[in-house]
Amino acid sequence: MSKEIGDVILDVNNISLRFGGVNALTDISFNVREGEVRAIIGPNGAGKSSMLNCINGVYTPQEGSITFRGQTFDHMNSRQVAEMGVARTFQNLALFKGMSVIDNIMTGRNLRMKSNIFMQALRIGPAEREESQHRQRVEEIIDFLEIQAFRKTPVGQLPYGLQKRVDLGRALAMEPQVLLLDEPMAGMNVEEKQDMCRFILDVNDEFGSTIVLIEHDMGVVMDISDRVVVLDYGKKIGDGNPEEVRNNEEVIRAYLGTTH
Numbered sequence: 619m620s621k622e623i624g625d626v627i628l629d630v631n632n633i634s635l636r637f638g639g640v641n642a643l644t645d646i647s648f649n650v651r652e653g654e655v656r657a658i659i660g661p662n663g664a665g666k667s668s669m670l671n672c673i674n675g676v677y678t679p680q681e682g683s684i685t686f687r688g689q690t691f692d693h694m695n696s697r698q699v700a701e702m703g704v705a706r707t708f709q710n711l712a713l714f715k716g717m718s719v720i721d722n723i724m725t726g727r728n729l730r731m732k733s734n735i736f737m738q739a740l741r742i743g744p745a746e747r748e749e750s751q752h753r754q755r756v757e758e759i760i761d762f763l764e765i766q767a768f769r770k771t772p773v774g775q776l777p778y779g780l781q782k783r784v785d786l787g788r789a790l791a792m793e794p795q796v797l798l799l800d801e802p803m804a805g806m807n808v809e810e811k812q813d814m815c816r817f818i819l820d821v822n823d824e825f826g827s828t829i830v831l832i833e834h835d836m837g838v839v840m841d842i843s844d845r846v847v848v849l850d851y852g853k854k855i856g857d858g859n860p861e862e863v864r865n866n867e868e869v870i871r872a873y874l875g876t877t878h
Contacts (some may be wrong), residue, residue: 623844624652627828628796633672633682635665642668643679646854650796651733655714655822655829657839659863660849661872666832667709669849670798673830675699675705705794707785707799709832715774719784722773723759726791732873759787762824763817779810786817790825795826803835806870811835815842836873840864848872 628650635643641708643665650656658666673684678693685691686702694702705726706871713722723793760766763783773784782802789797790818803811819842821827831855833839840860849865852871856863863869 621653621823623654626650627652627687628673628830629685631668631683631685633669633679633684635668635672635677636838640754641852643672643849643852646682646849646852648857650824650828650830650856651844652795652820652828653826654844655818655831655842657831657833657843657846658849659833659836659839659846660855663851664849665852666849668852669799670706670830670832673699674704675796682735686850694797694832700792701772703793703795704798705789705792705796706798707789707800707802709804711781711785713773713781713785716772718770719761719765719773719776719787720753720769721758722784723791724752724754726788727756756787756791759790762790762820763787779806779813782806782810782814783817786814786821790827796828797830797832799833801832801834803833803838811838818842820845 626649630646630648631641633640633646646665646669658669660666668677672679675694675696675698683690683692684694686704714725734866760769763786765780765783765787768780773781776784786799786802789799796869799818803814806814815838818829818831822829831839831843843860845859846856846863847854848869850868854870856869857865
């Protein structure tokens with residue numbers, strides 16, 4: 619059964635980013651269609667994480683713009699981006715290691731909470747009702763990610779693969795339209811990678827989230843992506859479906875190192 623890929627939801631136009639005299643990104647353009655899994659690949663230092671940081675408002679590019687659902691921005695801050703429905707996981711886990719799995723995932727609901735912090739702290743009236751609704755949503759995510767057995771466990775005590783799953787859960791708790799995954803499988807063994815692939819495809823399918831994914835494992839990328847954009851030294855050297863990218867001479871050279 620072929621899945622439904624919609625119109626362009628995110629359009630990256632001529633983005634250039636410099637740090638001092640160093641060009642991190644040079645004139646990068648690509649788009650993301652609603653409902654697809656869009657991979658960004660490239661050798662180390664290619665500018666992949668910098669690109670994600672531009673999309674979610676951590677970095678402000680010197681040139682270019684990003685259009686999200688028809689609204690064009692020269693730059694946005696991270697909170698604006700999150701409020702518009704873009705969530706992100708991080709290469710280096712930014713979890714609260716002393717807090718339980720459920721409390722970590724609850725932090726992803728903060729944007730959705732209407733009651734003020736004082737009412738939340740006292741758990742009075744509407745705040746209490748609201749919190750129980752949010753907790754129910756978090757429990758659904760915990761079930762979906764198959765981490766029920768660890769609900770009350772401090773995240774720091776979990777093996778790395780499960781911590782990555784909690785990180786994904788926290789991003790899902792924001793109910794994102796677009797989910798940015800920064801190397802979700804880095805440091806995982808084969809079995810953990812297979813699990814994470816399955817969850818990413820299920821998130822795409824069941825939650826309807828559009829996914830932008832940075833990943834080093836080419837086998838994974840070719841298996842789960844609808845389209846792939848390839849960066850090398852901050853420049854775009856390839857863009858297309860997995861088959862087109864796999865056969866692109868410039869991409870092969872960049873990965874095999876014959877040009878360097």
